[in-house]
Amino acid sequence: MKRVLFAAIAAASFGLPAFAGDQYVDGTGFAVSGYDVVAYRDLAQAPVGSAQPEAVPGKASYTAEYNGAKFAFSSAENRDKFTANPEYYAPQYDGHCAYGVSKGGKVPGNPNLWRIVDDKLYLNITKNVVGFWEEDIPGNINLAEGNWPGIEPDAASDRVIPNFTSTAPNKG
Template structure:
């Protein structure tokens, strides 16, 4: 009976989103550096080992609040989709680098270095890190999912994203 209770508790914890702090926000003042998190779903993913298509910038006048941050969207329709299920579209690990979380820490995620796996958006910090991440995506996701609940919210990096030129959302 004790095993059954533990299994139920584990399953319940996996079904609910785990938050280890607020969403990573860079100097733009927006989550995901102002890129539209819904628009990633409409981009064709490239094979592992090749760069992904360019992320779609959001607009400063089409926004929504979630997990302590402002998200920007390219269209009002994308904003509406986000509001229906923000956890579906928000990047995993509050926008921190997925590989970094798999190693037990928090560093910023670069919105230009993305991949959707099992309908979840993951960001990484640099092209070199993407290479490590892609060596074992399922294994790294498993490690990150296990590490995430134990990482303290205060451990979040407030450093800028390296090798990244931020593009603030455009005002229309």
């Protein structure tokens, strides 16, 4: 009897959508403030302790929907790469600050304060936070991964990114 009940519950759960938290979207109306998440993969990543290259602005004419939000891209090619594998390109923690998640909360991620670790894109909120994040990236990722299941269902942050003004998406 237990086996039948378990099988029925398991079968029913396959028909349910995966639960995901809200993607962080700022005043631009776009995820990642309208910057192209695919383009990060083509940027030369700076060593820990150095500033990363600035993110590539997306264009309003190249967009895709994912996780309840609109993403902008600098080209149709990048948009198509994203739609083929959005989980690979989308930032971790629904675009929230990775260090903030490691501390148990959701705060916005700044698209210019990024790092790719183990093929995953992480954002942070301020330059000071990047310093804390970089003191122990693997440890902070481990903490964030432990915290994320408990805070993912919470609403997306409604805060603005400090000292940041988006230049994306471009009208092109």
